[in-house]
Amino acid sequence: xxxxxxxxxxxxxxxxxxxxxxxxxxxxxxxxxxxxxxxxxxxxxxxxxxxxxxxxxxxxxxxxxxxxxxxxxxxxxxxxxxxxxxxxxxxxxxxxxxxxxxxxxxxxxxxxxxxxxxxxxxxxxxxxxxxxxxxxxxxxxxxxxxxxxxxxxxxxxxxxxxxxxxxxxxxxxxxxxxxxxxxxxxxxxxxxxxxxxxxxxxxxxxxxxxxxxxxxxxxxxxxxxxxxxxxxxxxxxxxxxxxxxxxxxxxxxxxxxxxxxxxxxxxxxxxxxxxxxxxxxxxxxxxxxxxxxxxxxxxxxxxxx
Numbered sequence: 039x040x041x042x043x044x045x046x047x048x049x050x051x052x053x054x055x056x057x058x059x060x061x062x063x064x065x066x067x068x069x070x071x072x073x074x075x076x077x078x079x080x081x082x083x084x085x086x087x088x089x090x091x092x093x094x095x096x097x098x099x100x101x102x103x104x105x106x107x108x109x110x111x112x113x114x115x116x117x118x119x120x121x122x123x124x125x126x127x128x129x130x131x132x133x134x135x136x137x138x139x140x141x142x143x144x145x146x147x148x149x150x151x152x153x154x155x156x157x158x159x160x161x162x163x164x165x166x167x168x169x170x171x172x173x174x175x176x177x178x179x180x181x182x183x184x185x186x187x188x189x190x191x192x193x194x195x196x197x198x199x200x201x202x203x204x205x206x207x208x209x210x211x212x213x214x215x216x217x218x219x220x221x222x223x224x225x226x227x228x229x230x231x232x233x234x235x236x237x238x239x240x241x242x243x244x245x246x247x248x249x250x251x252x253x254x255x256x257x258x259x260x261x262x263x264x265x266x267x268x269x270x271x272x273x274x275x276x277x278x279x280x281x282x283x284x285x286x287x288x289x290x291x292x293x294x295x296x297x298x299x300x301x302x303x304x305x306x307x308x309x310x311x312x313x314x315x316x317x318x319x320x321x322x323x324x325x326x327x328x329x330x331x332x333x334x335x336x337x338x339x340x341x342x343x
Contacts, residue, residue: 042312052304106224123217130238133159207254235259257303
């Protein structure tokens with residue numbers, strides 16, 4: 039049987055954007071992440087997803103790393119998660135304020151213990167030093183753009199309606215059939231300090247299993263955690279659903295009632311055969327995929343209002 043071609047899939051977030059220029063910059067970030075992931079794909083699925091997500095953490099247009107959405111107190115507090123599909127070890131970190139690449143911390147945590155680790159503040163920041171990762175001051179995570187957006191959203195009567203795309207993530211399948219998932223975020227704009235979303239939570243924000251596939255979610259963390267959407271999507275495929283049907287069903291289950299907007303989200307998925315899905319029930323989502331051969335597709339997905 040012919041082995042599937044290795045592939046990296048990324049998303050730059052699901053939600054709503056304010057301008058065509060923002061959409062252009064998001065797509066540029068997605069393309070850069072895909073190229074970074076492809077360059078690392080020969081080293082394996084783990085290296086590929088970490089390279090892709092680390093690239094997006096460095097892109098100030100995206101809600102991760104430098105330029106992440108600010109909490110209600112005006113600070114940037116980062117969350118991230120990683121899972122190795124070969125042993126299902128995971129790492130999650132939350133409340134990071136002194137490291138540009140929390141996804142790298144999450145990956146190191148995944149190597150500890152039989153299952154994995156989830157670490158929050160204040161110890162999350164100390165892990166960067168422990169693991170030999172670059173340290174930064176909290177102010178380095180905040181940009182003029184995020185300060186401006188924060189001020190605009192504070193001034194809104196209903197700030198939850200402010201435009202944003204939430205979270206970045208990647209899944210990959212390598213030449214050895216290994217699968218991995220990684221995710222990073224600054225969380226929801228104007229979040230309560232200390233709030234934890236789905237990104238560092240195994241099963242809600244990310245899931246990977248070499249025998250089936252990997253999924254990373256983006257959107258309303260509280261609902262994604264409640265439904266365990268990332269694992270739900272992978273399990274539906276394990277139970278016989280096609281990747282497309284599994285993604286659509288997992289997203290449909292987020293909407294409690296007709297017209298409910300609280301569960302608007304998105305996901306990316308790759309299975310062990312190299313089949314790729316990008317889906318969303320939000321107004322828009324940026325994402326794409328690239329195969330080892332160099333075949334690349336990046337897109338900004340739309341859903342009619």
